[in-house]
Amino acid sequence: MLAVRHRRRVAGLVVLLGCAAAACLASIAIGSKPIPVGAVWHGLVSPTGSEDDLIVRSLRVPRTELAVLAGAALGIAGSLSQGHTRNPLADPGLLGVSSGAALAVVTGIFAFGVTSTYDHVWLACLGAIVATVGVFLLSSAGRTGPTPLTLALAGAAAAALMQGLVSAMVVADQQSMEIYRFWRIGAVSGRDPTVIAQVLPFLLVGAALAMANTAGLNALSLGEDVARSIGGHVLRARLIGVAAITLLTGGAVAACGPIGFVGLVVPHLARFVTGPDHRWLVPYAGLIGAVLVVAADTVGRLLAWPGELQVGIVLAMIGVPVFIAIVRRTRLAQL
Amino acid sequence: MNGPRPARLRSAAVPAIAVGGLAIVAALSVRIGDLPTSVGDILRVLSGGGDETQRYVLLALRLPRVLIGAFAGAAFGVSGALTQSIARNPLASPDVLGVTPGAAAGAVGVIVGAGEYGGVAGPASTVGLPLAALAGGLLTAAAIYLLAWRRGVDGYRLVLVGIGVQAFMMNLTYWLLTVGDVADAGRAMVWITGSLDGRGWTDAVPVAVALCVLLPLAVIGGSALGVLQFDEDTARNLGVRIQLCRAALFLVAVALAAAATSAVGPVSFVALATPQIALRLAGVARPPLIGSAVLGALLVTSSDLFARVAFGGVEVPAGVITAVLGAPYLMFLITRQRRKAHV
Numbered sequence: 001m002l003a004v005r006h007r008r009r010v011a012g013l014v015v016l017l018g019c020a021a022a023a024c025l026a027s028i029a030i031g032s033k034p035i036p037v038g039a040v041w042h043g044l045v046s047p048t049g050s051e052d053d054l055i056v057r058s059l060r061v062p063r064t065e066l067a068v069l070a071g072a073a074l075g076i077a078g079s080l081s082q083g084h085t086r087n088p089l090a091d092p093g094l095l096g097v098s099s100g101a102a103l104a105v106v107t108g109i110f111a112f113g114v115t116s117t118y119d120h121v122w123l124a125c126l127g128a129i130v131a132t133v134g135v136f137l138l139s140s141a142g143r144t145g146p147t148p149l150t151l152a153l154a155g156a157a158a159a160a161l162m163q164g165l166v167s168a169m170v171v172a173d174q175q176s177m178e179i180y181r182f183w184r185i186g187a188v189s190g191r192d193p194t195v196i197a198q199v200l201p202f203l204l205v206g207a208a209l210a211m212a213n214t215a216g217l218n219a220l221s222l223g224e225d226v227a228r229s230i231g232g233h234v235l236r237a238r239l240i241g242v243a244a245i246t247l248l249t250g251g252a253v254a255a256c257g258p259i260g261f262v263g264l265v266v267p268h269l270a271r272f273v274t275g276p277d278h279r280w281l282v283p284y285a286g287l288i289g290a291v292l293v294v295a296a297d298t299v300g301r302l303l304a305w306p307g308e309l310q311v312g313i314v315l316a317m318i319g320v321p322v323f324i325a326i327v328r329r330t331r332l333a334q335l
Numbered sequence: 336m337n338g339p340r341p342a343r344l345r346s347a348a349v350p351a352i353a354v355g356g357l358a359i360v361a362a363l364s365v366r367i368g369d370l371p372t373s374v375g376d377i378l379r380v381l382s383g384g385g386d387e388t389q390r391y392v393l394l395a396l397r398l399p400r401v402l403i404g405a406f407a408g409a410a411f412g413v414s415g416a417l418t419q420s421i422a423r424n425p426l427a428s429p430d431v432l433g434v435t436p437g438a439a440a441g442a443v444g445v446i447v448g449a450g451e452y453g454g455v456a457g458p459a460s461t462v463g464l465p466l467a468a469l470a471g472g473l474l475t476a477a478a479i480y481l482l483a484w485r486r487g488v489d490g491y492r493l494v495l496v497g498i499g500v501q502a503f504m505m506n507l508t509y510w511l512l513t514v515g516d517v518a519d520a521g522r523a524m525v526w527i528t529g530s531l532d533g534r535g536w537t538d539a540v541p542v543a544v545a546l547c548v549l550l551p552l553a554v555i556g557g558s559a560l561g562v563l564q565f566d567e568d569t570a571r572n573l574g575v576r577i578q579l580c581r582a583a584l585f586l587v588a589v590a591l592a593a594a595a596t597s598a599v600g601p602v603s604f605v606a607l608a609t610p611q612i613a614l615r616l617a618g619v620a621r622p623p624l625i626g627s628a629v630l631g632a633l634l635v636t637s638s639d640l641f642a643r644v645a646f647g648g649v650e651v652p653a654g655v656i657t658a659v660l661g662a663p664y665l666m667f668l669i670t671r672q673r674r675k676a677h678v
Contacts (some may be wrong), residue, residue, distance in 0.1 A: 141670040156431055156498070157666045160603055164658030167528040168651050170521070177384050181512045260502060310513070316506035323499040324482050327492060 009280050012273045016287045020079040023294040028060040030298050032306040065196055066188040068290040070252040071262055073203050075289020076210050077248040078263025079282050083217045084241045088326055091264035092249040096158035098258025101133020102184060104164040109176045110169040117192050121199060124254035129246045131158060136242060186259040186312025188297055199251040206247030213240045221276060259312050259320025262289050268326060300322045346617035353629040360637045365393060367644055396591045403539040403598055404531050404639050405632040408605055410546050410595035412631025413553055416608030416622035417588035420583050423489035424608025429584035429592035432497030434476045435601035436504035436636045438593050439527040441471020443508050446523040447515035465541060465597035473594030475500060480585060487578050529602030529654025531639045538598050545594035549587050556584050557624050605631050
């Protein structure tokens with residue numbers, strides 16, 4: 001039985017890597033100007049500066065890289081959030097992260113005249129981190145600690161407060177509104193290529209912390225008392241987990257804007273194959289997240305060809321039905 | 336807890352005091368503004384006198400604005416009291432459940448689709464905008480109810496499905512904001528924050544009619560609300576057809592929220608906070624309908640007055656004020672939440 005599951009996990013990993021390669025190839029080839037596969041290969045391996053090569057190297061590859069990174073980060077962060085809260089509905093995007101980042105960015109533009117996108121990324125990271133930590137603390141302040149309802153609603157309350165402040169600023173200033181509305185929807189296109197280098201350290205440290213957290217998370221999933229009795233450090237595991245979640249989510253939101261539902265949906269897909277073992281679940285969630293975001297971004301280009309739909313709205317169309325299916329399927333006692 | 340008589344006295348005193356507060360806020364709202372008006376001027380205009388400018392400013396601008404704020408606030412308050420009782424959860428309000436975000440998505444669709452450099456004109460503005468908001472709110476509510484249905488509707492599942500649908504509607508709205516001109520997007524942003532700016536008599540009529548028809552229905556149906564507090568089996572033993580009752584009251588609540596949203600936009604947190612304030616002030620077990628209505632009216636009119644005069648020449652949307660006041664209150668409620676939610 002264990003051997004069968006192990007073989008399934010390894011086979012699944014191979015299949016997923018194949019899917020990721022195919023999705024990336026499609027993402028580079030498909031767009032308002034379709035590029036044949038041969039020309040994609042040419043542009044990647046031996047560019048000569050032709051028009052196709054330029055599109056491949058300066059537009060399609062950076063946005064595909066960004067989609068891979070954001071998807072992987074959000075998938076991993078989602079599996080950690082769900083593991084730590086033991087809650088199938090915990091998604092970093094539902095926890096006020098995006099509104100926190102939005103508030104920081106809009107305040108920067110409105111009050112301090114910060115216009116460089118380079119600085120917006122730092123602001124977004126800061127806002128996201130402050131908001132996540134705040135919402136976790138707030139939802140834990142009740143008598144029972146964070147439950148699905150308190151987490152979701154603490155996120156909603158924090159989001160509403162920050163959203164109110166954002167509204168007050170963007171309705172007063174058209175420049176803020178113009179930047180805000182295209183940031184808010186969540187997109188991997190049209191971002192400055194330097195953004196990748198800027199958020200990469202956040203994402204790498206976050207991913208390393210996440211992998212270091214998996215064994216502790218497996219112990220914690222037996223319950224805090226059992227984890228303590230078999231020698232686990234509960235508080236240390238929790239802190240590493242929250243740090244990983246905030247770094248990964250903050251980095252992704254700063255680079256792409258708030259992309260919802262990846263963190264919610266992906267861990268459930270991963271769990272079908274891996275079961276509850278986080279040492280497998282976390283890397284799986286990262287891979288599936290990357291495939292999902294790259295695929296959704298590509299689908300968005302097909303749906304509105306020759307224009308495109310931003311990846312955020314495509315993912316909402318996919319993600320909300322899955323969320324509702326989970327709510328309907330799960331027995332309420334378990335929530 | 337007090338005995339029965341003081342408790343009844345207290346629950347009657349709250350709406351009475353709130354009505355007094357509402358009268359004061361209304362009087363101040365009519366008086367304060369760019370055109371200075373004395374109490375004498377107001378009385379003269381109301382009795383048919385006054386000069387043309389005074390008549391225009393008071394009767395066509397300030398009076399309808401106060402009234403629409405009061406009507407919409409009352410509708411939000413009753414709507415929230417009903418949904419909180421149905422879901423047996425103090426946090427279930429039309430905002431959180433996705434009804435007002437659905438209405439907002441409908442309205443933003445019209446503003447972005449029919450708008451021209453920041454303004455919607457003609458029939459699209461007077462009929463299309465409120466109608467789209469109304470339709471958006473009602474359709475979203477129907478979708479939530481059907482999706483939460485699984486051999487009956489459980490209050491808890493209703494809340495979680497509502498949160499999912501709300502997230503979808505928000506994404507749809509934000510996507511719509513990127514489609515149009517930036518001036519339209521700005522105007523749409525004001526609308527989805529909730530604002531009473533520029534509302535006139537025509538905007539007040541639908542929400543007034545909805546309130547007149549639905550508030551009595553809610554009060555009559557409210558006698559069943561006490562039974563809805565119990566779990567399914569107890570209610571059935573008491574002879575109440577609980578699913579039918581829930582569905583009917585949910586419909587009334589949704590219609591009120593949608594009508595109010597179509598008039599002033601989804602002014603945040605009024606529907607969530609006022610029933611809880613009314614409940615605690617009156618010292619009763621579940622949100623009182625009349626008390627919620629009066630407090631809702633008071634919250635919206637006073638937030639609008641504050642938003643209009645507090646920042647010098649700059650006017651902010653009233654929804655900003657209610658969110659900044661209401662969100663900390665919701666956080667306070669969460670930290671006091673017990674394991675099983677009590678209304």
